[in-house]
Amino acid sequence: MFSKRLRPLASVQTFFVVCILTFALSVTSLPADLEKGRRKVVHVLEDDSGAVIVQTAPGKVVTHRGGSITLPCRFHHEPENTDPSRIRIKWTKVTDALQFEDVFVALGRQQRVFGSYKGRVFLEQAGPGDASVIIQNVTLEDYGRYECEVTNDMEDDTGFVNLDLEGVVFPYYPREGRYKLNYHQAEDACKRQDAILASHSQLHKAWLEGLDWCNAGWLEDGSVQYPIAHPREQCGRKDTPAGVRNYGYRHLEDEHYDAFCFTSKLNGKVYFLKRFKKVNYAEAVKACVRDGSVVAKVGQLYAAWKFQLLDRCEAGWLEDGSIRYPIVNPRSRCGGAQPGVRHLGFADKKFRLYGVYCFRKSKDESADGAGKTKSRTDSLASAKSSNRNPINATRVI
Structure with missing residues (x-):
């Protein structure tokens, strides 16, 4: 009697799984022009099989320019005896809400590194379930948010790691004077001064450390802000609380401000x-x-x-x-x-x-400013050693 009552429920479950699979197939069959710039993670969880769980650092990992850092990512999959050659690990950098930059991909023993990360990014390979990567000779442009995606056939999961750099924010304007830079000119001005446009979090941290500047400047996300530690009439009124003033997102070509740049060691x-x-x-x-x-x-x-x-x-x-x-x-x-x-x-x-x-x-630098190339074995050993060194170790906060 009890088993007969379960059969309709089982039929409903079967129908539900079929519907999910049908939906997933319909999503992947969208025209290519509609898929451009979009990323989707479709989770299909079936009874006691196929689950992939990814875990990454809960806060952010911190290093400095020229250092080595591990972006932590571990995964667990069911069943545990899944063929390792069918596990795909992919790292991408999140440049904005809908844009991703390929960093690293591995499928079994096959690996590929992309763009400026070539020769600098390797799998940590610290045992089963480790999808962590090591970035060597970290650059200012490496700062940002990274996605770790692990796929087992049709099942996948993702985690995110925020890479921060120890550094300093400084305001900048050119010889022509104040408020002369549109967004792209501000970006170029910072690069010419061995820096990049600062992020909001970097500017906010600088404000907490006492940065006070009465002129608005571009940030890397296209917003215009300025930090006030000591409110005064000429900087947004004296009775306004201290903080980071925000003009919001401005027109990248037509509007002109100063720049807030960020540099590191x-x-x-x-x-x-x-x-x-x-x-x-x-x-x-x-x-x-x-x-x-x-x-x-x-x-x-x-x-x-x-x-x-x-x-x-x-x-x-x-x-x-x-x-x-x-x-x-x-x-x-x-x-x-x-x-x-x-x-x-x-x-x-x-x-x-x-x-x-x-x-x-x-x-120890070559004429073009890049560090000398090490062998992969020596580089990995050096990176792991520096992470263990209490003086030079990068930290997770």
Whole structure:
């Protein structure tokens, strides 16, 4: 009697699974032009078989430019004796809500790395169920959100990992003056100064650390914002609470603002070139070259101030023609009571005379700035060793 009552329920379950499979097939058969720019994860869970569960870091992983970092991702599948050669692991970077950049894919022993990640991304291979990848020689552009997708035939699951970089945010405007940059020009301006456009989270963190700037600037998501630590009338009214002011998303071509740039640890050193006399811009360039260096970029000076603790109460030329100097220990004769990089504006390159800040690449770098290539075995061993080192280890928070 009891078993007869179960049969209609079983029929309903069978019909439900068939409907799900029919829907999944109909989705995958959409025209290609409708599928462009879209990603779908269709989960088909059947009784006691086929489930794939992916687990990733709950917070974010943190490293710095030039370091190595593991993006953690583990998976469990049922049944456990699934053929490993049929497990597909794919890593992509989420560039915005509907855009993904391929990073790495593996199917059994076959592996492929894409674009700028070639030669830098490898599977960690720490045992069964490990889909983690190691990124070596991390760049500023590696910052962001990554998706780990594991597929077993028709069943799959995904997880996300946020990669953060230790660094510094700085405001930037060109010689032409304030509010002269559209979004694309701001993006290029940051790149020319050894930086990238900052994210909202990076700007918010900088504000928490005391960044106060009264001019609005572009961020990497196309929004325009500015951080106010000390409210005042000329910066959105004195009675307005401190915080990050937000103009929202602006027209990328037609509207013009400053830029907020982000840079990280240097693969080299910034120093003030000691000379008996001050020089104009052209003489500054030649002086650095004679010393085996180049004139430092704005981002490099900020990174040196942040990570080298470079402290110099003497103004000097930078690559963009601006005059700046870094102060870690504030004193009255060096521009005020707050630490930071002092900016004296843009000077006449021909007639004004100053010192110069130079940048010298690390000796273990090649002429084009890339690190020397290691063998895969040595690289993986080095990356795992650095993750275990309590001094140099990247961290998960």
